[in-house]
Amino acid sequence: MRPDRRRPAPPPLTLEEACARLEAAAAQAPTVRVDGTFVFTEHGVCRVCGCTDEQACPGGCIWVEPNLCSRCARKRKR
Secondary structure (H helix, E strand, O other), rough: OOOOOOOOOOOOOOOOHHHHHHHHHHHOOEEEEEEEEEEEOOOOOOOOOOOEEOOOOOOOOEEOOOOHHHHHHHHHOO
């Protein structure tokens, strides 16, 4: 008879580890974090603040580079 060759189950993740893995996976997909939830969108998403075509910065903004809004571009120049 052959010994059981199944791998043991990995230990459960802590909440912090699970969140870190989720955020790492989300960084690979077109996502934006809004109020602690993840919203999937194919529209532009600012790489600094997370604003989108559908939800601009307060006071408005425009795209100055792929995935960089005008408000964040101004902040980076200061």
